[in-house]
Amino acid sequence: MDIIQILLNGIVLGSLYACIAIGFSLVWGVLNIINMLHGSFIILGGYLAFFAWQYSGVNPVFLLPIIAALLFGLGYLLQYFFINKVVMSPVLTTLTLTFGLDMILYNLMTVFFTATPRRVTLDLGTINLGDMYLPVDRLMGMGLALFLTALLFLVMRASKIGRAIVAVRMDRQAATLMGIRVNNVYAITFGIGAFMAGAAGVIFSMVFPITTNLTGTFLGKAFVICVIGGLGSVPGALIGGIALGLIESFAGYTIGPQNATTVGFVLMLFLLIVRPTGLVGVKGYE
Amino acid sequence: MKQFLYFGAFALWVALIAATPLLADNYTIRIAISIAMFSAMAVSWNFIGGFTGYPSFSTAAFFGLGCYAGALAQRNGIPLVMAWVFATLFVAVFAAMLGAIILRLKGHYFAIGSIAIVDLTRLITSSWGSLTGGGDGLNVPLLQGSPQEVSALVLYVMLAILIVAFLTSIYVDRSRLGFGLKCISQNEDAADMVGVNTTSFKIVAYTLSAVFCGAVGAVYASWVGYIDPTDSFSILLTLKVPVMVLLGGAGTLLGPVLGAGVFVMLEEVFWANFLEWNRAILGGIIVFLIFFLPNGLLKIQYRTLYGALVQKLRSAPKQAEKSS
């Protein structure tokens, strides 16, 4: 029976991982930017959820759209006024810039929120199936991961802005000639990335203690997941996240928790070398 | 002539740092050691990041491995200097082997892979408790002598590493290797086609970017007397060093030294005066650097800047007249 529990643990954890990575993967795939701000975006979403809950008592799930929208605004502005200026530069420049911005955001958060771990203490309980346990808040994380993936899929397929993003992704010059305002499209894409981070943060505020100490951990997970799942395809982050969740879960159970994270990194490096396009592998957000 | 001036500026700077034990107190010497340390690492990084144009973020992995290799060698009875040499060689071999694998990646994938190396080495170090002490860290035998003697010794060793690194970079810059690396930076496929052995050139550059960091790490470990995985393999360090090089001017000879010096001193000033905000201020410097000094301090067109300024000053009164 243990095996099934480990499997479930892995899938549920993997869904949380997917929540971390979806926005990061979109930004990397479309803008070609490794967004070092991503971990801080998630934590910011979590803090906003915590303080809104503490102040108003409203369940963070209902606040999710508002907080995610705020993050969208922040992401849009950052891209429009800062990152767009260097968006065509080599990775060293864009990565360094987002790292610099992250240092500022991180500092603001520690000053205003302090590093004290905080959690929304709404315990939603756990679903008990025979010997199996499925915590409700984590299932909500799973729901969010599926929802975000579906949303992204729909936006890319069916909306005007989605087609514009795909067009810019395929050929920036041609898209410009077709009258697409590339800077605006970039800003919207980055905004969507931040939106997804914010949404993840809201759910995480019930699952994890939120503290600025976690920003680096989240970012590291996003790296690994994107490489495992592959960039540029909508389901890549979901598949990569679940794959990593399963790997860590089984590794933690068999060889011990101390080495579980290491296994994820080793696998990532291995995949980088033999199959840099990841498990899913299509290029571009077509 | 140009080379001579490079030597001159560098020699002057090194002489100044070397003179701190005679002129200033131990805390200033400590800053001088930081400058020498970071300069050596920045010059190192310049081989792969500056000349070759590969966005490598594995500096902290090399530094950390140097710390641990040196500390473990010493704990196993190898004399001090031999332990440092051993750590340096160990890191060089590690980098060469790693480079052969990881340098097949390009651009973003290389960047991510090289950051992952830092996390991976940290995780392995911390879980291999029987060898490395794991999360407990390692006590390293303290350097003997009075504080003044120890600081001076560490400073001169760090400076020696910096000098060797700098001379190597001059040599590489003038040699066929440097030419090849710059070709790779321009266009790797074309370089390959005109007969540059890109694979081995890149591995050499990557190894050079590691070897001095390893040496610095080993000496650092002996100096502080205690190392642990979190401090030795720090992501902040791995990102700071490239920023220093960018600040000075990537791909130039003096840029990394200048950038590291300015950065360490700026950090010192901000950190002493703005306790709560120092991280944001450093972030602000990075943002400023990317937008206003994209090529670093060395590549500013000072003459044009000066000319523009003079022109502006001259035209200002005229405009004032017009508007009145």
Place this chain on the structure above:
Amino acid sequence: MKITLKKRLTVAAAAMAMTMAGSVGLASADDDVLVIGAPLALTGGLADEGKKQQDVWKLWLDKINAAGGIDVAGKKMQVKFVEYDYQTDGKRAGQLAEKLINDDGVDVIMAPFGSGHTKIIAAVAERYQVPMLACVASSVSVYDQGFKYLFGTLAPNTGMTESMVEFFKEKKPDLKKVAVYGRDDVFPKAMATALSKSAETGGLDVVYNELYAVGTMDHSAAISAIKSADPDWVYMTGYTQDLILGRKQLADMGVTAPIVTMVTGPAYREYTEGLGDLADGVTSSTWWHHSTAYTDAVGPWSTTADFYADFTAAYKSDPDYVSASCAAAADVLVNAVQVAGSKDKQAVRDALAATDILTFYGPIDFGENGMNQGREMPIIQVQGEEIKVLYPASIANAEMKMIK
């Protein structure tokens, strides 16, 4: 032309270095002022702990100043703290200790929170032969390097785990299986290792014994394994954020052990706040609890109750062991200076080594390695909204409850 500019720039940088060297403040070598240096983690991962140290020293200093200073060899001596933020960065911690000794001319150093950073600073203090007091470092590995100038006010971990095993066996006679799960970091690892040893010596069955890496963000795999081992007692160590997550996941995964111990979780308010009802019933051990009642103590607070009253008045919350131990370290220092009759570093060091006094925090008597000698350390439990003391009997104010 361009090249001379480069050179000019280099010279400018050099000049900047010189100015900086000059502008760094010179040490105040005043004989009437005892200068205490404290590198603190006011930002970064350990910011909360650093803040606690800063707060309690401020309280202590106000008290000293209100009395007009301290009496040393028939004269009043003023006390001054010099504090810097080392941003939870080990490299900076060492650098700052050096700055405190050289630029600020401190007479003694107070170590920051945690065994790891204490080690780094101890190496600097030892080199300069400056006495150093560590008030939040309890791992024996900090003290076993033969350092002569290092003294710690916390007692060794091992005493804690042995009395805990005995106490739980007494309260729950059918206690048999224990699962130990610790963070791979200096102090949490030491505690986990010590407990699994004590449990084995005490005749218990250690059914699970693993460490988790720093930065682990999920414990479900380990907890599933713990669940299948079906322990009566789960013992987990780590920092507050790990323990909040661990407690929540234990509940999520349906682990129903009647005893759950988390070190040092319940000693901190953040822990119970982050868990709400889930914190109920969790036990822990700590070095000090405010319901201990020492009287006739040296220092500005002659009883534990006085300290508690002053602290709660100033900060509206209960002091924990960090606050108490750090304030006591300052008392010990003052006592040593008084005994030595001056602030001469060697004399103070010798006086510290000979210390055998009672503070509001408890007796302090440094052993051969500079560590405070073991004594009975409290076991606490979260009961409802409150933290109750279960052990030792002399200060216990509640019966232990099993988690249902």
